[in-house]
Amino acid sequence: MKKFPQKTVTRTLLYVRTLDNLLEQGKKFVSSWELAEITDLTDVQIRKDISNFGRVGRPRLGYEIRKLKSILEEYVLQHTVHVVLFGVGNLGSAIIRYPGFHNEKIKMVAAFDVDKKKVGKKIRDVKIYSFDEATKVVPKTHAEIGIIAVPAEHSQETADIIVASGLRGIVNFTPTTINVPKDVFVKNIDLSIEFLSLFCDIQRT
Amino acid sequence: MKKFPQKTVTRTLLYVRTLDNLLEQGKKFVSSWELAEITDLTDVQIRKDISNFGRVGRPRLGYEIRKLKSILEEYVLQHTVHVVLFGVGNLGSAIIRYPGFHNEKIKMVAAFDVDKKKVGKKIRDVKIYSFDEATKVVPKTHAEIGIIAVPAEHSQETADIIVASGLRGIVNFTPTTINVPKDVFVKNIDLSIEFLSLFCDIQRT
DNA sequence: ATTTAATTGTGAAATTAATAACGATTGTGG
DNA sequence: CCACAATCGTTATTAATTTCACAATTAAAT
Ligand SMILES: NC(=O)c1ccc[n+]([C@@H]2O[C@H](COP(=O)([O-])OP(=O)(O)OC[C@H]3O[C@@H](n4cnc5c(N)ncnc54)[C@H](O)[C@@H]3O)[C@@H](O)[C@H]2O)c1
Ligand SMILES: NC(=O)c1ccc[n+]([C@@H]2O[C@H](COP(=O)([O-])OP(=O)(O)OC[C@H]3O[C@@H](n4cnc5c(N)ncnc54)[C@H](O)[C@@H]3O)[C@@H](O)[C@H]2O)c1
Numbered sequence: 001m002k003k004f005p006q007k008t009v010t011r012t013l014l015y016v017r018t019l020d021n022l023l024e025q026g027k028k029f030v031s032s033w034e035l036a037e038i039t040d041l042t043d044v045q046i047r048k049d050i051s052n053f054g055r056v057g058r059p060r061l062g063y064e065i066r067k068l069k070s071i072l073e074e075y076v077l078q079h080t081v082h083v084v085l086f087g088v089g090n091l092g093s094a095i096i097r098y099p100g101f102h103n104e105k106i107k108m109v110a111a112f113d114v115d116k117k118k119v120g121k122k123i124r125d126v127k128i129y130s131f132d133e134a135t136k137v138v139p140k141t142h143a144e145i146g147i148i149a150v151p152a153e154h155s156q157e158t159a160d161i162i163v164a165s166g167l168r169g170i171v172n173f174t175p176t177t178i179n180v181p182k183d184v185f186v187k188n189i190d191l192s193i194e195f196l197s198l199f200c201d202i203q204r205t
Numbered sequence: 206m207k208k209f210p211q212k213t214v215t216r217t218l219l220y221v222r223t224l225d226n227l228l229e230q231g232k233k234f235v236s237s238w239e240l241a242e243i244t245d246l247t248d249v250q251i252r253k254d255i256s257n258f259g260r261v262g263r264p265r266l267g268y269e270i271r272k273l274k275s276i277l278e279e280y281v282l283q284h285t286v287h288v289v290l291f292g293v294g295n296l297g298s299a300i301i302r303y304p305g306f307h308n309e310k311i312k313m314v315a316a317f318d319v320d321k322k323k324v325g326k327k328i329r330d331v332k333i334y335s336f337d338e339a340t341k342v343v344p345k346t347h348a349e350i351g352i353i354a355v356p357a358e359h360s361q362e363t364a365d366i367i368v369a370s371g372l373r374g375i376v377n378f379t380p381t382t383i384n385v386p387k388d389v390f391v392k393n394i395d396l397s398i399e400f401l402s403l404f405c406d407i408q409r410t
Numbered sequence: 411a412t413t414t415a416a417t418t419g420t421g422a423a424a425t426t427a428a429t430a431a432c433g434a435t436t437g438t439g440g
Numbered sequence: 441c442c443a444c445a446a447t448c449g450t451t452a453t454t455a456a457t458t459t460c461a462c463a464a465t466t467a468a469a470t
């Protein structure tokens with residue numbers, strides 16, 4: 001896999017999502033300008049991003065949606081991502097029920113909780129295991145990413161279990177920074193910070 | 206409010222969160238190096254960010270935590286942010302119950318749903334109103350930010366209601382791009398894209 | 411009082427990302 | 441078949457951000 005600007009990767013995933021929608025609407029071609037309208041970016045930005053993946057557009061017509069989508073996916077979506085969830089509380093339950101995590105792109109394959117009342121249950125075909133079973137169960141699921149949705153004070157021990165289970169990616173919803181070996185990638189999603197930074201944007205105008 | 210690099214603002218909010226924790230632990234001083242360890246950034250980055258707000262550190266000792274915190278907050282946390290929620294489903298219910306949205310920094314003040322069974326109920330002291338009441342209720346709450354947590358196909362109409370209610374900020378959890386006037390700020394949180402981009406990071410190593 | 415070592419603060423360099431400018435291509439209509 | 445206008449793709453330019461190098465400061469040790 002060649003390496004592209006990090007931002008390009010994120011936007012490319014947005015393009016794929018958009019192209020999916022356009023396909024559903026029965027459209028065949030789309031121009032960089034139209035994509036810019038939909039995604040709230042600029043047409044130049046979009047052409048620049050796409051140019052990373054080769055010459056795929058046709059002057060006067062734009063991009064053939066199906067073709068563009070398949071080329072982009074080749075670079076950013078080689079195969080299904082399998083995720084496991086740690087902490088089936090308020091947030092975890094919502095995530096486990098999210099249809100966006102039960103499709104051909106992302107599949108949730110197992111969940112873990114310390115609460116004995118939850119262990120053994122199933123939500124949306126996802127079985128809930130005890131935390132102790134993680135290092136044994138996770139490898140069998142072929143998961144690549146673990147989600148941390150436990151109380152903040154247990155985020156580090158959960159991260160340790162995730163690492164011990166062999167996962168290389170973590171999405172951390174707790175408002176804490178976790179320590180992991182440097183070959184493990186962490187994406188922190190701190191909702192409070194998102195809201196506060198948006199508020200700063202508003203104030204500064 | 207002066208304007209600082211956008212990235213600096215986000216990190217500053219992270220520093221404030223970290224300083225809060227250190228204070229709770231009873232610490233008095235912290236060095237840029239220690240902050241770097243905790244936040245997983247570099248010490249230079251941290252000093253550079255802080256230098257935007259004046260000379261606050263002391264060589265040989267580091268930063269006095271209480272003082273640093275109060276200076277940073279002066280720039281990024283003038284007062285409580287009030288938020289209202291649209292869509293009290295799986296995700297919305299989790300958010301409404303999140304303690305992080307019921308403190309002196311962020312306060313959820315109202316929720317809205319079209320489901321008659323939910324309207325009139327209360328979760329965590331937050332009353333659920335009907336969508337029709339939004340333009341009347343929201344202004345009374347002094348809210349600044351609206352959250353979109355309705356099914357994706359209703360995101361645009363919800364955005365329209367939020368704008369009509371006079372809010373200048375939107376946090377959009379649906380996997381769609383919404384159209385709003387240019388003086389309204391939108392923060393899109395697309396979990397699927399977060400997961401997929403993390404997966405790209407993993408693959409590229 | 412002087413030295414030393416740790417630590418901050420900052421201008422300059424390097425990197426990364428976005429924007430602009432413009433040439434190249436090609437479907438369309440005459 | 442030719443001119444035209446729309447659209448892509450690429451190179452150059454500018455802007456934002458991070459990293460580097462090092463001077464300035466000062467608490468602590470002697
Ligand atoms: N609720 C939200 O909308 C929201 C939003 C942003 C961030 N968060 C963060 O997500 C995390 C979970 O939030 P929540 O509202 O779902 O909390 P919750 O208390 O509802 O759920 C926590 C779950 O983790 C399990 N758990 C408890 N102790 C555990 C341990 N030691 N190890 C493993 N699992 C344990 C509990 O059994 C429970 O099922 C918290 O850190 C919170 O700060 C929540
Ligand atoms: N569940 C998750 O963890 C999750 C994660 C990421 C994104 N999302 C997105 O968040 C949104 C909500 O997800 P969810 O799982 O809570 O869905 P949900 O179906 O559980 O909840 C949707 C809520 O919105 C209300 N609603 C329905 N139609 C409405 C309308 N026209 N106007 C206003 N409200 C309406 C419903 O009554 C319901 O309470 C979706 O767009 C989803 O894609 C959800």
